Amino acid sequence: MNIQQPRVRPVPSDLIAAIKAAVGEKGWREDADALAPHLIDWRRRYRGTTPLLVQPASTAEVAEVVRLCAAARVPVVPQGGNTGLCGGAIPAEDGSEILLSLSRLNRIRDIDAANGTITVEAGCILKQVQDAASEADRLFPLSLAAEGSCQIGGNLSTNAGGIAVLHYGNARDLVLGLEVVLADGRVWDGLRTLRKDNTGYDIKQLFLGAEGTLGIITAAVLKLFPKPRVRITAFAALNSLPAAIELLARCRATSGEAVTSFELLPRIGIDLGRRYIAGVVEPVAERRDYYALIELSAAANGDGLRSGLDAALAAALEDGLIADATVAESEEQARRLWFVREAIVELQKFAGVSIKHDISVPVSRVPAFMEEAIAASVKALPGVRVVPFGHAGDGNIHFNLYQPEDMDSDPFLRRQPELTRLVHDIVRAHGGSISAEHGVGRLRRDEIGLYKPAVEIELMRRIKQVLDPDNIMNPGKVV
Amino acid sequence: MNIQQPRVRPVPSDLIAAIKAAVGEKGWREDADALAPHLIDWRRRYRGTTPLLVQPASTAEVAEVVRLCAAARVPVVPQGGNTGLCGGAIPAEDGSEILLSLSRLNRIRDIDAANGTITVEAGCILKQVQDAASEADRLFPLSLAAEGSCQIGGNLSTNAGGIAVLHYGNARDLVLGLEVVLADGRVWDGLRTLRKDNTGYDIKQLFLGAEGTLGIITAAVLKLFPKPRVRITAFAALNSLPAAIELLARCRATSGEAVTSFELLPRIGIDLGRRYIAGVVEPVAERRDYYALIELSAAANGDGLRSGLDAALAAALEDGLIADATVAESEEQARRLWFVREAIVELQKFAGVSIKHDISVPVSRVPAFMEEAIAASVKALPGVRVVPFGHAGDGNIHFNLYQPEDMDSDPFLRRQPELTRLVHDIVRAHGGSISAEHGVGRLRRDEIGLYKPAVEIELMRRIKQVLDPDNIMNPGKVV
Numbered sequence: 001m002n003i004q005q006p007r008v009r010p011v012p013s014d015l016i017a018a019i020k021a022a023v024g025e026k027g028w029r030e031d032a033d034a035l036a037p038h039l040i041d042w043r044r045r046y047r048g049t050t051p052l053l054v055q056p057a058s059t060a061e062v063a064e065v066v067r068l069c070a071a072a073r074v075p076v077v078p079q080g081g082n083t084g085l086c087g088g089a090i091p092a093e094d095g096s097e098i099l100l101s102l103s104r105l106n107r108i109r110d111i112d113a114a115n116g117t118i119t120v121e122a123g124c125i126l127k128q129v130q131d132a133a134s135e136a137d138r139l140f141p142l143s144l145a146a147e148g149s150c151q152i153g154g155n156l157s158t159n160a161g162g163i164a165v166l167h168y169g170n171a172r173d174l175v176l177g178l179e180v181v182l183a184d185g186r187v188w189d190g191l192r193t194l195r196k197d198n199t200g201y202d203i204k205q206l207f208l209g210a211e212g213t214l215g216i217i218t219a220a221v222l223k224l225f226p227k228p229r230v231r232i233t234a235f236a237a238l239n240s241l242p243a244a245i246e247l248l249a250r251c252r253a254t255s256g257e258a259v260t261s262f263e264l265l266p267r268i269g270i271d272l273g274r275r276y277i278a279g280v281v282e283p284v285a286e287r288r289d290y291y292a293l294i295e296l297s298a299a300a301n302g303d304g305l306r307s308g309l310d311a312a313l314a315a316a317l318e319d320g321l322i323a324d325a326t327v328a329e330s331e332e333q334a335r336r337l338w339f340v341r342e343a344i345v346e347l348q349k350f351a352g353v354s355i356k357h358d359i360s361v362p363v364s365r366v367p368a369f370m371e372e373a374i375a376a377s378v379k380a381l382p383g384v385r386v387v388p389f390g391h392a393g394d395g396n397i398h399f400n401l402y403q404p405e406d407m408d409s410d411p412f413l414r415r416q417p418e419l420t421r422l423v424h425d426i427v428r429a430h431g432g433s434i435s436a437e438h439g440v441g442r443l444r445r446d447e448i449g450l451y452k453p454a455v456e457i458e459l460m461r462r463i464k465q466v467l468d469p470d471n472i473m474n475p476g477k478v479v
Numbered sequence: 480m481n482i483q484q485p486r487v488r489p490v491p492s493d494l495i496a497a498i499k500a501a502v503g504e505k506g507w508r509e510d511a512d513a514l515a516p517h518l519i520d521w522r523r524r525y526r527g528t529t530p531l532l533v534q535p536a537s538t539a540e541v542a543e544v545v546r547l548c549a550a551a552r553v554p555v556v557p558q559g560g561n562t563g564l565c566g567g568a569i570p571a572e573d574g575s576e577i578l579l580s581l582s583r584l585n586r587i588r589d590i591d592a593a594n595g596t597i598t599v600e601a602g603c604i605l606k607q608v609q610d611a612a613s614e615a616d617r618l619f620p621l622s623l624a625a626e627g628s629c630q631i632g633g634n635l636s637t638n639a640g641g642i643a644v645l646h647y648g649n650a651r652d653l654v655l656g657l658e659v660v661l662a663d664g665r666v667w668d669g670l671r672t673l674r675k676d677n678t679g680y681d682i683k684q685l686f687l688g689a690e691g692t693l694g695i696i697t698a699a700v701l702k703l704f705p706k707p708r709v710r711i712t713a714f715a716a717l718n719s720l721p722a723a724i725e726l727l728a729r730c731r732a733t734s735g736e737a738v739t740s741f742e743l744l745p746r747i748g749i750d751l752g753r754r755y756i757a758g759v760v761e762p763v764a765e766r767r768d769y770y771a772l773i774e775l776s777a778a779a780n781g782d783g784l785r786s787g788l789d790a791a792l793a794a795a796l797e798d799g800l801i802a803d804a805t806v807a808e809s810e811e812q813a814r815r816l817w818f819v820r821e822a823i824v825e826l827q828k829f830a831g832v833s834i835k836h837d838i839s840v841p842v843s844r845v846p847a848f849m850e851e852a853i854a855a856s857v858k859a860l861p862g863v864r865v866v867p868f869g870h871a872g873d874g875n876i877h878f879n880l881y882q883p884e885d886m887d888s889d890p891f892l893r894r895q896p897e898l899t900r901l902v903h904d905i906v907r908a909h910g911g912s913i914s915a916e917h918g919v920g921r922l923r924r925d926e927i928g929l930y931k932p933a934v935e936i937e938l939m940r941r942i943k944q945v946l947d948p949d950n951i952m953n954p955g956k957v958v
Contacts, residue, residue: 114724114843115874137732158679172676173652188934195873196649196839197912198638198688199927200919200957201939205684217600226735245593253616256705256778257736260904299735300787304779360675364593393675395594433676440679448678455667459946461678466937466945 005057006218011096015072019054019098022064023473024167029053038079038099039090042146045088046442049095057104059121059179059187059218066216067185069098073471076100078212079156080122083146086441088158088211088477097475102153105218108132116431117176117193118148122217129222138224141168145345151215159209161437166393167260167297168225170437171208177221178204183214183468193221204446206463211439212474214467223444228260229295233334236313236325237288240461241367243321244392246253248363250316251294252300254308261295262393263341264366269387272402273343276350280343281336292392293341344389348400353409354387355398355416359427362434366392373426377401380422381415399423433479490575494551498533501543506583508532508767512649517558517578518569519626525921526885529556536583538563538658538697539599545695546664548577554951555579557691559601559633562625563834564837565689565920567637572950576954583630586674587611588901594701596655596672601696608701617703618648623879624824632696640916645872646739646776647704651918656700657683658895662693662722662947663927668841672700690918691953704816707739707776711785712813715804716767720846722800723771723871728814729795730773733787740774741872742820743845748866754820755829759822760815765803771819772872823868827879832888833866836878838906840914845871849878850906856880857902860894875915876878878902903930919957 029035030052037416040047056062069076075097079089091097104334105121108128112118115135120129126147135139142155154160156178168174176190190204207215238244244264251259273280283291296305306327306331313325327472348354361369369413374386381402388408390398401419403412424434424447434451435444461479464471499507509531519526535541554576558568583602584884587607591597592615595620596952599608605626611618621634622831623641633639639650647653675831686694703840717723723743730738746768752759762770776786785806789900792804809815827833840848848872853865869877878897882891901927913930914923928936939958943950 077713079488112843114728114840116840159681161675161884165675168660169652172681173648182934183532187940188932190935192912193841193910194912194915195838195842196870196875196915197642198640198914198916199912199931200925200935201640201693202651202684202688202944203938203942204682204937209679209681214680226731228735232496249593252778254779256707258779298737299731300733300737300777300783302855304783308779328690346924362594362596362672363674363786364591365678369803375753388638396675431672433671434672435678436673437677439677441694444678451677453668454680455665456662456669456679458680459667462945463680463682465828 006191009096011098011241012076015068016052016075017155017166018068019052019065021056021316022068023056023061025057026059027061029055035331035421037103038082041090044084046090046109048091048093050091050097050099053101053186055101055104057087057380059105059181061213062100062216062218063185063187065100066181066183069472070184070470072280073100073470073472075475076353077164077218077474078102080151081125081146081149083150083200084158085438086439086443088439088441088474091255092476097424100152100216111136111192111196111218113138115193117221118151118219119191119219121219122151122426124152126150126152133224134227136206137227139227139409140222140224142171155219156208156437161391161394163261163263163391165391166254166256166262170243172205174223175204175208175220176223178207178217179219180207180215180217183470183473191219191221206467209439211478211479212443213464213475215446226299229299229304230297231334232296232309233328233337234309234325235283235302235337236292236294236311237284238290238292239320239323240286240299244290245319245364245366247292247316248393250312251309254312255296255305256298257303259294259393260297260299261293263293263390263396265291265293265341265344266387267390268385269344269389270340272347272387273340276345276347280340281338283337284326288323296360334337339370344387352403353413355401355419357420357423358436358438359399359432359434360394360396361430361432363395366395367396369430369432370397370428373399373423376422376426377419379469383407399406442477488575490553490577491551495531495552497547498531498544500531501547502535502540506534506536507535517561517580519560520566520569523562524778525569527570527572528629529570529576530574532578532580534580534583538584538660541579541695541697542660542666544579545660545662548951549663549949550953552949553577554954556953557581557695559630560604560625562629563633563637563920564917565922567918567920568633571955574652575945579695581630581697588698590615591672592617594672596700597672597703598698598700599631600698601630602876604630605629605631605634612703613832616706618706619701619703621650621653623628623741631699633694633700635687636690638809638874640870640873642740642742642870644870645741648734651684653681653702654687654699655702655737657686657687658698659694659696662949662952666755667730670698670700685946688918690920690957691955692943693952705778708778709776711775711788712807712816713764713788713792713804714772715773715795715801716763716765717769717771718767718799719803720769720849721777723769724843725846726771726795726800726832727872729791730788733791735785736805737775737777737784738773738872739776740772742772742869743871743876743896744770744820744823744868745773746866747864748823749819751826751830751866751886752819754828756822759819762816762819763803765804772816800911823866831882832892834880834898836899836902837879837915837917838902838911838913839873839875839904840909842872842874844909845874845876848875848905848909852878855901855905856898859898862886921956924957
């Protein structure tokens with residue numbers, strides 16, 4: 001990989017001393033044991049080193065650390081819950097960068113139920129934000145597998161997706177205001193709590209999804225929603241891939257935006273889940289290559305919702321779109337159906353190594369993409385186990401390739417560049433994206449240049465140059 | 480006003496000749512009659528001049544015109560339907576700028592119902608986009624008074640709001656992709672049709688709401704939604720201003736996001752409407768100072784919606800929040816209730832001159848803002864008729880001051896700077912915005928500097944500088 005070489009000079013000892021003084025003794029660590037979990041990513045793909053882990057307790061302390069680093073032209077790598085999948089929060093290997101954890105900025109600063117807003121610091125765990133909203137009888141809809149440990153600052157910096165995007169949008173869409181420490185250590189207070197504000201360029205959009213390369217998000221104002229009173233979960237065995245898209249269209253025609261999740265799951269994923277993970281039920285009697293997991297939710301009386309879904313599923317059965325379906329009759333049954341999906345994430349620990357692709361295409365192109373990409377993968381590597389699953393309602397598929405049962409990990413992983421290129425070229429042919437919700441980080445930094453117009457890469461670089469002229473904000477990531 | 484002086488040199492005649500050659504004879508006008516409607520804004524507040532109105536027929540022609548202008552360093556002012564309220568589409572007074580109309584870029588390029596997207600050129604009339612969506616059994620939810628003549632490119636460039644923001648968001652939230660002609664005449668093709676794409680900075684956000692100061696939007700991919708099957712319209716007489724916010728909270732608790740509009744209307748507006756405009760009904764029997772116009776909509780069976788609203792209104796009556804309410808029993812009655820609201824916009828032509836403020840505050844602060852701003856206005860100018868109305872569900876109030884019955888227009892308008900400062904300072908005290916949905920243009924360009932952090936203005940200027948270094952894209956507007 002062609003990672004940009006950061007400055008090779010070591011971090012000056014007087015800078016380290018100044019940072020320590022600025023944050024106080026609770027605000028830094030340099031012992032190997034404390035540093036270790038911060039220096040490797042969740043997927044164990046990137047390892048870095050750093051002379052100092054800084055853990056500021058306030059926005060003012062973050063600003064002071066950045067100001068000191070800017071003066072010394074030493075890079076700063078911000079880190080949240082370190083659950084990212086693209087290596088965006090891991091410092092360089094050569095120890096030339098300060099690692100700045102947002103963990104101690106973990107206060108809920110304000111909640112205004114009537115305005116539908118919550119103001120949180122970057123280090124708040126996503127679950128903590130969800131819970132605070134729930135206590136105010138509101139919903140904060142961002143939800144994803146790492147929600148018990150990821151931090152909201154990281155969610156915003158990577159524009160996280162998850163299981164409720166179909167209705168509520170991506171993390172970006174949930175933000176009304178930001179507080180950001182800029183590359184020169186100044187603080188931009190853009191913590192507006194307004195639904196409408198057309199007083200100039202929407203500066204906050206630059207920092208959302210920028211993975212800390214333009215500034216460090218220290219706090220945010222997030223939108224809250226009415227809490228759903230009714231949730232209905234269904235599972236259907238599909239007779240074909242195009243049937244998935246037709247079923248989605250029919251559910252939305254009947255139930256509109258009450259369709260909050262529409263997940264596509266492959267038979268092979270359920271089989272592997274049942275093999276490796278306890279508690280994975282057989283969701284419906286009929287076995288098919290693909291299944292849909294559907295969730296509807298609404299604040300109002302849900303009678304019409306249930307009867308509408310029942311009618312849509314009955315018609316889909318009659319018309320041959322699906323072979324079988326079940327609608328959960330209890331929360332426990334709904335939980336079991338969702339666990340089938342969660343197991344397909346979980347089994348990654350047990351079913352051998354995998355080559356992952358977090359892609360999106362237009363929703364209407366999902367079946368064609370899937371058919372072409374599976375055929376091409378199997379042709380390139382006979383025996384490869386293709387386990388594509390994910391947020392079909394958003395056109396977002398986690399197109400994961402597992403090693404053939406009779407192949408070792410190393411030779412399989414050596415095929416990664418070729419297999420990834422194959423899959424991503426098919427993504428491009430369908431007008432898709434090679435990173436739908438995981439971001440760029442180090443993993444896709446060079447690759448995006450292959451799939452984006454040159455003028456767009458140039459615009460990104462010019463934005464980076466103007467906001468971070470000395471390239472000290474998380475260098476070597478994204479752009 | 481401190482409008483930045485554009486270059487005073489006249490537009491070179493060889494540039495004009497080159498532009499004419501580039502766009503062909505249907506692509507330009509220079510006769511006074513053809514130019515006249517393009518040189519004054521809808522509110523007749525700004526008048527400009529130009530040596531040439533260019534009407535390119537394609538993105539390539541727009542790009543060529545901008546390329547020629549960039550080479551000659553002559554400014555270009557893009558114009559859509561010319562329905563803006565802040566003078567953003569009117570060229571300078573000195574004739575130094577080329578006026579570029581997007582009207583001939585008016586094709587619907589594509590519609591993909593299964594993906595929920597429509598690809599439109601900038602010159603499409605908003606109504607044309609709504610109709611095309613409707614024919615595909617989908618909803619394009621942007622809706623505002625000028626929808627029969629405003630163009631979608633202008634809507635996106637001003638991040639338009641309107642009556643459905645509460646549920647569907649602002650224009651910005653409805654965009655998946657853009658095609659933009661940059662300041663050097665290159666075209667950025669960012670026409671993605673994806674719900675999720677995390678491959679770097681979200682460049683399109685810069686051009687949305689930038690009023691043509693960073694580039695010219697020539698086409699866009701817009702989100703479509705399931706078409707509502709049920710709409711319920713209600714009108715309630717409020718016993719107090721805080722009751723409006725409590726009623727909104729209760730409606731959302733019962734009906735969730737089915738609450739698609741929540742408009743606040745003052746008694747004085749209804750009285751003036753009934754005095755000047757035929758067909759304005761008395762919406763409910765009880766007379767109060769303020770009323771709420773509420774619309775619920777949903778794709779599914781609406782039985783639960785109607786019974787939920789009935790129950791919420793009955794409880795609000797019982798609890799003393801409202802004095803009276805009606806729920807429309809027919810589309811005709813719903814239309815009549817909405818016409819009461821439309822008349823409050825319309826009466827601006829008849830009820831004397833007015834000083835307008837398009838402000839927003841947190842929804843929870845609307846009552847306090849209204850009370851303080853009305854008291855301050857009446858104290859500053861006894862007899863002033865305050866007619867505040869608008870999208871209370873978004874915290875967006877059109878806080879309009881009409882001249883006292885016994886005062887002439889000119890002395891009233893001379894009080895504008897003082898009255899506006901008074902109102903906007905109260906907006907600031909409540910954490911609000913001085914331009915919620917209308918934009919900045921020339922009207923608020925200098926004023927935003929009073930209400931935004933200096934660092935934010937500086938960031939805006941740096942963005943402008945890097946994307947338009949010669950300041951030829953709609954100079955003197957926004958920043």
